[in-house]
Amino acid sequence: MNFEQIYTPTPDFSNRYISPEKLFSYLQTNLSDYIQQIGTSYLGKPIYRLSVGTGNIQVLAWSQMHGNESNATHAMLDLLVSLDNAPELKDDLFSKIKLDFIFMLNPDGSERWTRLNAADIDLNRDFHNEASKEIKYLKNAVAAKKYDYALNLHEQRTIFTTDGTHPATLSFLAPSENVERTVTENRKKCMAVIGSVFNHLKEMIPNHIGRYSDEFYPTSTGDNFIKGGMPTILFEGGHFIDDYTRKETRKYYTIALYYALKAMCKLNSDTTGWESYLEIPENKETHYDIIYRNVKLNTEHECILDIAVQYREIKEDGKDEISFVPFVMEAGEVRRRKGWLEIDCTGKKFISANKYPKLDAAVDFTIEE
Numbered sequence: 001m002n003f004e005q006i007y008t009p010t011p012d013f014s015n016r017y018i019s020p021e022k023l024f025s026y027l028q029t030n031l032s033d034y035i036q037q038i039g040t041s042y043l044g045k046p047i048y049r050l051s052v053g054t055g056n057i058q059v060l061a062w063s064q065m066h067g068n069e070s071n072a073t074h075a076m077l078d079l080l081v082s083l084d085n086a087p088e089l090k091d092d093l094f095s096k097i098k099l100d101f102i103f104m105l106n107p108d109g110s111e112r113w114t115r116l117n118a119a120d121i122d123l124n125r126d127f128h129n130e131a132s133k134e135i136k137y138l139k140n141a142v143a144a145k146k147y148d149y150a151l152n153l154h155e156q157r158t159i160f161t162t163d164g165t166h167p168a169t170l171s172f173l174a175p176s177e178n179v180e181r182t183v184t185e186n187r188k189k190c191m192a193v194i195g196s197v198f199n200h201l202k203e204m205i206p207n208h209i210g211r212y213s214d215e216f217y218p219t220s221t222g223d224n225f226i227k228g229g230m231p232t233i234l235f236e237g238g239h240f241i242d243d244y245t246r247k248e249t250r251k252y253y254t255i256a257l258y259y260a261l262k263a264m265c266k267l268n269s270d271t272t273g274w275e276s277y278l279e280i281p282e283n284k285e286t287h288y289d290i291i292y293r294n295v296k297l298n299t300e301h302e303c304i305l306d307i308a309v310q311y312r313e314i315k316e317d318g319k320d321e322i323s324f325v326p327f328v329m330e331a332g333e334v335r336r337r338k339g340w341l342e343i344d345c346t347g348k349k350f351i352s353a354n355k356y357p358k359l360d361a362a363v364d365f366t367i368e369e
Helices: 020-030 071-084 087-094 107-112 133-144 185-201 221-227 247-267 274-279
Strands: 035-040 046-052 057-062 097-103 149-155 170-173 209-211 232-237 287-296 304-314 323-332 338-344 349-351 366-368
Touching: 020 046, 020 107, 035 133, 046 133, 057 071, 057 133, 057 247, 071 087, 071 097, 071 149, 071 232, 071 247, 087 097, 087 247, 097 133, 097 247, 133 221, 149 185, 149 221, 149 247, 170 185, 170 247, 185 221, 185 232, 185 247, 185 274, 221 232, 232 247, 287 323, 287 349
Parallel strands: 057 097, 057 149, 149 232, 170 209, 287 338
Antiparallel strands: 035 046, 046 097, 170 232, 287 304, 304 323, 349 366
16 A cells, blocks of 8 residues: 555645644643653743654654745654554554654744744754754754654755756655765765655656755755764745645645655665665755746836736734735846746836836736726
């Protein structure tokens, strides 16, 4: 039985936005035997770790280090629900691994749908300063046990593709341990797992899997964990065509998480097959969400240009789902990038109170026939 055949999204969490209180209630109601509170956020919200499995391979993972990246939280919940429908797969997996999963490391940012925590700190750049409470809990967890692997789970923007045409729906990275980007044994362990995931998914979502830049970031979490000796794999959930609420991405993220854990069981820190990681194309920054082409402005002189627009994701009070607000990113000759939606405005009217579109501001114009 293949995992993709039994994949089931958690019905309690159908939106991309996950309310921390709703998550906490779900964990306490459904997984109380497996969770432990390991700390509290800047604003006093609980941070929970789920521990499941009896195997010898020790794995640590964490979600929503950046509050506006919910796919990994969904993926862990979906993984557990899906495996409940396939007891044989579940028993096989969790007899071989012991998984510690920290849900929503940044619950304050998750509630506001922001990258940063409530003190405006990026947890993924706070490894050395430890200015945030939350990063200390993660580091304490790592120090308390010798883990064979770690999964640093994130999401990326819609701007990335694998080849200039297909969106990077999933991207992975075996992070560097130094500025020279040396391919160490620990990196090979990560590459072997990623290579196995790639081989499982490349036919399922062809041309939609990318490799993140392996530039060394001295303050980032994954780079420092692998530098300290723990093989650490970066997941990045990205765009899928016409899927801004990321339901398709969520599905493939969950499948990738399952096959990563399966690969860890099989490899058990072996590096066999690590070279297949190098077959994965590197992410390219090629797209905006919308590009209006050949827009004729309401100016005294003839002015025809392109307007590039990117959605900003905003949590509005009283709404259970995030809102997508279009912002102007470029105006001029936008030829270096494409749009997921391109609108030819030749012969159409630019309707706006302003003569020119204002950069880094919400779209205030319409295009009419």
